[in-house]
Amino acid sequence: xxxxxxxxxxVAAVFVLCLWAVQPSVSLNATPTxxxxxxxELPTVITQVDDYFEELWRRQELRPAQxxxxxxxxxxxxxxxxxxxxxxxxxxxxEIDDQPDRIERWTQRYLNDPRFADYFAERLARCFVGVxxxxxxxxxxxxxxxxxxxxxxxxxxxxxxxxxxISSKGLWTGExxxxxxxxxxxxxxxxxxxxxxxxxxxxxxxxxxxxQCHDHPFDSxxxxxxxxxxxxxxxxxxxxGLGVFDSPEKKYEVQDLAALDxxxxxxxxxxxxxxxxxxxxxxxxxxxxxxxREKFAHWMTHxxxxxxxxxxxxxxxxxMFGRSFITPVDDMPDPSDEADRDVLDMLGQDFRKHNYDxxxxxxxxxxxxxxxxxxxxxxxxDSLADVSYEEMVSMLDESWGLFPMxxxxxxxxIGAMLQASxxxxxxxxxxxxxxxxxxxxxxxxxxxxxxxxxxxxxEQSGTIxxxxxxxxxxxxxxxxxSNFFSACGRISNMSTTNEEALEAAYFVCLxxxxxxxxREHFLGLLGDHTDNRxxxxxEDIFWTLFxxxxxxxxx
Amino acid sequence: MKTEVTRRNAxxxxxxxGLSFLVPALGAKAAQERGPKRQKSLIVLWMxxxxxxxxxxxxxxxxxxxxxxxxxxxxxxxxxxxxxxxQMAEQIDNLNVVRSLLSKEGDHERGTYFVKTGYRxxxxxxxxxxxxxxxxxxxVKGLEIPAHVxxxxxxxxxxxxxxxxxxxxxxxxxxxxxxNNMRPLxxxxxxxxxxxxxxxxxxxxxxxxxIQTENTLHQLTVQRALKMMSSEQLKALELDDESQAIKxxxxxxxxxxxxxVARRLIETGVRAVEVTLNGWDTxxxxxxxxxxxxxILDPAFATLTAELKERDLLDSTVVLCIGEFGRTPAINPVxxxxxxxxxxxxxxxxxxxxAGKVIGETDPxxxxxAVDPIEVxxxxxxxxxxxxxxxxxxxxxxxxxxxxxxxGTPIERLMA
Numbered sequence: 001x002x003x004x005x006x007x008x009x010x011v012a013a014v015f016v017l018c019l020w021a022v023q024p025s026v027s028l029n030a031t032p033t034x035x036x037x038x039x040x041e042l043p044t045v046i047t048q049v050d051d052y053f054e055e056l057w058r059r060q061e062l063r064p065a066q067x068x069x070x071x072x073x074x075x076x077x078x079x080x081x082x083x084x085x086x087x088x089x090x091x092x093x094x095e096i097d098d099q100p101d102r103i104e105r106w107t108q109r110y111l112n113d114p115r116f117a118d119y120f121a122e123r124l125a126r127c128f129v130g131v132x133x134x135x136x137x138x139x140x141x142x143x144x145x146x147x148x149x150x151x152x153x154x155x156x157x158x159x160x161x162x163x164x165x166i167s168s169k170g171l172w173t174g175e176x177x178x179x180x181x182x183x184x185x186x187x188x189x190x191x192x193x194x195x196x197x198x199x200x201x202x203x204x205x206x207x208x209x210x211x212q213c214h215d216h217p218f219d220s221x222x223x224x225x226x227x228x229x230x231x232x233x234x235x236x237x238x239x240x241g242l243g244v245f246d247s248p249e250k251k252y253e254v255q256d257l258a259a260l261d262x263x264x265x266x267x268x269x270x271x272x273x274x275x276x277x278x279x280x281x282x283x284x285x286x287x288x289x290x291x292x293r294e295k296f297a298h299w300m301t302h303x304x305x306x307x308x309x310x311x312x313x314x315x316x317x318x319x320m321f322g323r324s325f326i327t328p329v330d331d332m333p334d335p336s337d338e339a340d341r342d343v344l345d346m347l348g349q350d351f352r353k354h355n356y357d358x359x360x361x362x363x364x365x366x367x368x369x370x371x372x373x374x375x376x377x378x379x380x381x382d383s384l385a386d387v388s389y390e391e392m393v394s395m396l397d398e399s400w401g402l403f404p405m406x407x408x409x410x411x412x413x414i415g416a417m418l419q420a421s422x423x424x425x426x427x428x429x430x431x432x433x434x435x436x437x438x439x440x441x442x443x444x445x446x447x448x449x450x451x452x453x454x455x456x457x458x459e460q461s462g463t464i465x466x467x468x469x470x471x472x473x474x475x476x477x478x479x480x481x482s483n484f485f486s487a488c489g490r491i492s493n494m495s496t497t498n499e500e501a502l503e504a505a506y507f508v509c510l511x512x513x514x515x516x517x518x519r520e521h522f523l524g525l526l527g528d529h530t531d532n533r534x535x536x537x538x539e540d541i542f543w544t545l546f547x548x549x550x551x552x553x554x555x
Numbered sequence: 556m557k558t559e560v561t562r563r564n565a566x567x568x569x570x571x572x573g574l575s576f577l578v579p580a581l582g583a584k585a586a587q588e589r590g591p592k593r594q595k596s597l598i599v600l601w602m603x604x605x606x607x608x609x610x611x612x613x614x615x616x617x618x619x620x621x622x623x624x625x626x627x628x629x630x631x632x633x634x635x636x637x638x639x640x641x642q643m644a645e646q647i648d649n650l651n652v653v654r655s656l657l658s659k660e661g662d663h664e665r666g667t668y669f670v671k672t673g674y675r676x677x678x679x680x681x682x683x684x685x686x687x688x689x690x691x692x693x694x695v696k697g698l699e700i701p702a703h704v705x706x707x708x709x710x711x712x713x714x715x716x717x718x719x720x721x722x723x724x725x726x727x728x729x730x731x732x733x734x735n736n737m738r739p740l741x742x743x744x745x746x747x748x749x750x751x752x753x754x755x756x757x758x759x760x761x762x763x764x765x766i767q768t769e770n771t772l773h774q775l776t777v778q779r780a781l782k783m784m785s786s787e788q789l790k791a792l793e794l795d796d797e798s799q800a801i802k803x804x805x806x807x808x809x810x811x812x813x814x815x816v817a818r819r820l821i822e823t824g825v826r827a828v829e830v831t832l833n834g835w836d837t838x839x840x841x842x843x844x845x846x847x848x849x850x851i852l853d854p855a856f857a858t859l860t861a862e863l864k865e866r867d868l869l870d871s872t873v874v875l876c877i878g879e880f881g882r883t884p885a886i887n888p889v890x891x892x893x894x895x896x897x898x899x900x901x902x903x904x905x906x907x908x909x910a911g912k913v914i915g916e917t918d919p920x921x922x923x924x925a926v927d928p929i930e931v932x933x934x935x936x937x938x939x940x941x942x943x944x945x946x947x948x949x950x951x952x953x954x955x956x957x958x959x960x961x962x963g964t965p966i967e968r969l970m971a
Contacts (some may be wrong), residue, residue: 131679133664187661192588197678207679207954331954352880376763391767405767462773463720464701467780477740515759521752540745544752549773550760 021410042363045350050369052343059382062392063267065373065402071095072374072555073103075439075511077366079408080320081107082115088487088508089424107366111359115427119412121149123319124409127202127330128165129183138239139182140172140398147176157356158312159301164205166297167290171243176246181237190239196231201330203300227252229278233296246291247473252277294501306335309348313361320365322406322554333442341520363477370400377402405555407462410449413552414442414475420508420546423487445475462552470547480542482535492538500528501538586824593871595906595942597689597827598817600856602878603709604835605666607892608900608917609845609884610637610845615656617920620884622892631911642857649869649909650904653934655925656913658880658896664835666879666896667711673935680952683716684724685935686827688944688960691718692944694823694859699786701725702826705814709831716951724829731794731812737784750781789821792816804858806851808933814855818862824915835878835969839891840900852876863905869963873906873938884921898925903934909971932963940965 022418068076078086086094094106101111110116134141151161164366165180172179184194200208208227215468244514256273277292279285285302301308314332318324323343326332335345353362366372373453377393384392396402408416419426447480449466470476487508495501502522507512514522526537545551588594594667609615609624614637616626620663625638629801630648665676672682683691688702697703705712705724727734740745742932761768768774783789794802794815805811813830820828832852837844856876863869881899882892898917904910937962939946 035737132676155885170940186665187659196676200676202839212682317752328954374763375767377766378763392768397767405764405771407771413948462771462776463723463778464780464783465723465725465736466781471777472738472740473735480740518755518759525748525752538747540749540752543749544756546758547749547753547777548760549768549771550756553771553773555760555764555767 018137034550039354039360041350042360042367045346046367047511048346049343049364053369053400057401059398060395061381062396062399062401063151063378063381064369064396065143065376065378067372068374068403070103073366073372074106074321075306076108076371076403076554077103078530079416080322081110081362083112083117083119083409083412084419084426085509085511086179087419088423088504089425091507091511104363104367111362113427114149117149117153119411120152120319121145124148124315128180128198130198131230132183134183135185135188138172140176140179141183143173143176144179144183154359155359158351158358159308159356160306162301163294163297166199166300167293169245175243181234181244182239184234184240190234190237192231192234192237193227195234196227199233199300200230204305204315205309205326205330205332206334207308207328207331210526223280226278226280228275228450229280232277233279233292235275235277236292243540246293248291252425255479267272303352305346306345307332309351310335310344311356313344313347313351316358316361317344317365320362320371321400322408323404370403373401373403375403375405377483379429379539403555405553408554410446411442412554413470414445416551417441417445417475417479417546420542421486421488423490423508445448445469448473467547470552471543477544479546480539482539488538488542489535492535496527496530498523498530498534501534502526502541504543505538505541509542510548510550566741566835570692586822589867590870591907593868594693594695594824594826596821596825596872597686597906597938598859598872598874599686599713599827599829600754600814600852600874600876601671601709601829601831602835602876603667603831603833603851603896604663604837604878605880606835606848606878606881607654607837607841607882608654608895609847609892609900610639610842610849612636612900612902613650613917614638615884615917615919616728620919620921622886624845625795630678630762631913634913637845637849639846640853641852645862646857646860647902649864650874650902650910650912651908651912651916652900653929654898654900654903654917656877656881656899656901656934657928658899659892661880661896662893663709663879666894668879670715670879670931671711671713672933673963674751675878680954680956681714681716681717682958683722684713684829685718685938685961686724686829687715687718687722688939689942689944690826691715693942695825695826697792698788698824699782700791700820700823700825700880701831702782702786703825704817704820704825705831705953706730706766706816707809707831709829710834712831713827713829717950717958727792727816730816730830731746731791734789736809737789737792791825791925793820793825794819801858801862804854806854806858808851809862810851811855812877814859818859818866818868821863821868822866822926837882837891838887838893839889841882841886841890843890869905870907871879871905873903873942875901875938877901892946898928901934903938904968906938907971908969912968914966914968929966930963933966934963935963936963937965937969941970 009470017247062241071091074086074091078084099105122145124146125141128148129141133139148161158210164177168175168177170178172182181190181195182192185195197208200206208230208531227267232252236246236248236249236250238250252275253272254275255270277296279296279299282299282302282305285299285304289296290298311332314324314326315329347361347364349363351357354360377396380387380389380392387395397404414447449469478484480488482492484490488505491501491504491508495504503513506512522541525540526534529537600832609620609622614624614626614635615621616624626635627638627641628642629636629644631652634647634652636644636647658666658669659675660669668676671684673685674682674966687703689885703713703722703724706727707730708728712726713724741749757774790796794812797815802812804815805815810830810832817828817830818914832848834844852885860869862871862875880896883890883895886892898915914927915929936946944960946961946963947959949959951957
């Protein structure tokens with residue numbers, strides 16, 4: 001008997017030891033200690049941006065929405081920067097934080113949280129390499145995303161990040177930025193057209209995909225010839241056992257369709273035509289030295305390339321608001337005259353002047369007036385008396401006079417749901433099992449909820465399977481279940497009054513207190529149960545809040 | 556700076572979602588209609604992983620590329636198929652065989668996209684699967700359950716593409732066994748209480764945001780989901796009233812049950828159903844792998860065809876059995892066959908198409924091009940045309956680029 005038990009005991013002991021070993025090693029600080037962003041010029045650009053909108057609203061005689069509550073700002077920040085809602089732990093800390101510049105300090109705290117680097121890296125990776133698995137072996141998307149996350153955490157300037165992606169050599173495992181190139185490998189071949197189209201979309205915010213076959217219908221700057229020239233920038237890339245490298249002697253050739261006599265020519269009979277690398281504008285930005293790709297990377301990130309800074313400003317604006325300043329995010333018109341600068345130019349110039357600092361741009365956008373407005377529209381003001389309420393809301397919406405309501409991404413929904421089912425912050429300090437649960441749940445949920453793919457920032461309404469998933473799935477059952485570990489169970493067991501329990505549930509799910517009507521309704525349901533009998537009612541409250549529009553829409 | 560979800564768009568989407576629950580449930584007449592008068596439907600049997608044409612519909616028994624497969628005669632004169640398909644040999648004359656399909660994509664993900672949509676992956680927008688086109692172009696009145704359903708899992712189910720996520724196939728992973736998320740988590744009384752509370756929380760949020768909240772369509776979507784949860788039509792997803800004999804004939808496995816559920820869905824008025832059978836990617840031990848697959852596919856496919864015929868549903872239902880590509884004529888050192896996007900096979904018929912035709916002929920040595928090559932886009936132009944969808948109609952995609960549902964040409968020989 002003893003001999004049989006011994007191995008089991010050893011296994012059990014090792015298991016317990018492991019659990020102990022992987023538990024969080026540090027406890028969270030009670031209050032954020034980060035100093036507020038010290039930079040004399042930051043207020044200047046924020047004022048510029050604010051003035052731009054003030055002027056816009058004044059011209060249209062619009063009265064923008066009221067400033068939003070700071071707790072709501074915290075929710076927006078957590079959702080856009082980390083893909084989750086604030087935890088009860090964070091909310092409590094935030095509530096007792098009475099030092100000045102509370103929101104600014106918390107924005108910085110979130111920006112320095114590894115969750116930011118991970119979440120933003122995934123968001124940006126979608127426009128850089130898409131979401132497809134790509135070609136097995138030569139494309140390692142996971143390595144690319146973790147490389148990007150490291151760059152964000154290390155505050156690598158954005159222009160450097162882009163140059164590395166375009167021009168690096170080496171293996172997709174050891175030099176993960178080269179996956180930008182190998183993401184375009186399909187059926188064993190590198191698709192230069194795909195890289196050309198993607199570079200222009202991701203880094204310049206413009207779409208020249210139509211120019212692959214014909215001139216751009218709306219935009220005079222992108223002709224078919226330009227497309228070939230940009231594709232030729234990748235014409236010397238080769239990939240093999242040594243990874244990605246350049247062969248200077250390699251020629252880039254395309255099928256010369258113009259030389260065709262007959263329409264029905266067999267593909268192998270079409271004559272080939274050599275194409276030299278070319279750019280559609282800013283030819284003198286190209287340096288003399290370097291490989292074709294290095295030169296192209298410098299052209300792309302050249303300080304005079306307004307499109308480059310405007311494109312990333314538009315995208316970051318979109319990730320913060322859920323809607324880009326110009327939509328679609330990757331089909332922006334050519335920049336207008338220098339004299340007619342818009343918000344993207346203001347953000348872009350400041351970005352360039354400050355070493356392409358992404359976090360600084362996020363600070364600027366999150367400090368701007370539009371980000372800090374409510375999503376609630378007041379009734380019409382006198383000067384707009386003859387405009388219907390609907391029209392006024394739509395005018396406010398278009399001029400950023402109220403915070404736009406956008407559907408949360410699947411990752412944000414599941415992130416919020418998992419966070420809301422726990423009292424403590426789920427982050428790198430969480431227990432390994434909690435993180436594992438988060439990882440697997442997130443993957444399954446995103447898959448089932450419907451991944452938006454690389455179509456970031458395309459607005460859509462929800463679907464029926466999503467509603468069913470939120471209402472009836474095992475995932476929801478797990479999140480609303482009242483047990484020893486769940487927020488639901490702990491709130492139910494630890495709150496002395498029903499009032500307290502209700503408020504905690506609202507904080508955890510919606511980051512706010514209940515309205516008087518909601519309070520009355522739910523306190524009525526809770527009645528005078530303060531023991532176990534209130535567990536199912538608290539579960540019902542969690543279920544209700546998870547299924548409310550407020551939970552799945554940013555507002 | 557313009558918002559996409561405007562009120563007008565919202566209304567358009569609402570119409571697109573099919574506010575059909577506002578009208579009476581599908582009339583007994585429409586669902587019970589048979590023959591050519593009946594609304595048409597599509598069933599795609601999706602062979603995920605890429606089945607070998609040589610061990611299914613295009614064997615070259617005894618030749619250099621034939622491997623261990625044997626060939627048997629079928630009800631189509633002169634047509635032999637792999638000996639692993641004795642039941643299909645009896646049914647195949649109700650359908651047609653194409654043995655010279657051409658794809659351009661040899662990777663699973665890209666190949667699946669190509670063969671499900673008829674287009675190569677595009678970096679700017681996504682094309683809808685042909686099943687999504689059918690359900691988008693021909694909305695079904697009175698249908699309370701989704702008009703586009705994917706049964707049995709699979710890594711890349713049929714998507715709505717540029718029509719939007721509302722046209723993605725509704726997925727049921729284990730058909731006949733569970734109904735995905737269709738049952739409330741709690742009893743009726745508690746559910747009612749939850750829904751009543753939801754109303755109050757929704758109203759609180761809508762205060763001052765009436766228009767924006769309406770534009771989200773959140774409530775409408777929830778209402779429609781609730782309607783679905785209580786719909787009688789959900790019975791189509793259950794197998795309780797099917798006899799043991801029928802269930803056994805289809806095969807008591809995920810795919811077999813999927814085919815039976817597909818027949819029930821079609822009968823209820825669902826427009827397009829995809830049933831996935833995984834496991835065809837036989838890079839090693841190809842012959843053994845295909846034998847296992849055939850034991851699942853043969854009875855399910857044959858029983859489905861026979862039942863559709865018996866119930867007079869075949870003339871109104873296109874059945875298409877296809878995977879993302881075929882497999883190499885050459886057998887690799889571990890007895891496997893690798894990806895082969897050229898000259899592969901599919902079986903297609905019903906829905907007003909002709910029957911008993913065999914198109915294309917491959918080289919037994921796998922060296923020469925196939926006779927009579929057929930492009931995937933032509934196959935879909937054919938399928939859409941027989942289903943009454945104008946395949947050449949140009950849809951304006953969200954990026955403003957017009958694109959035809961299929962840029963192929965119908966295959967005349969398959970049209971009845």
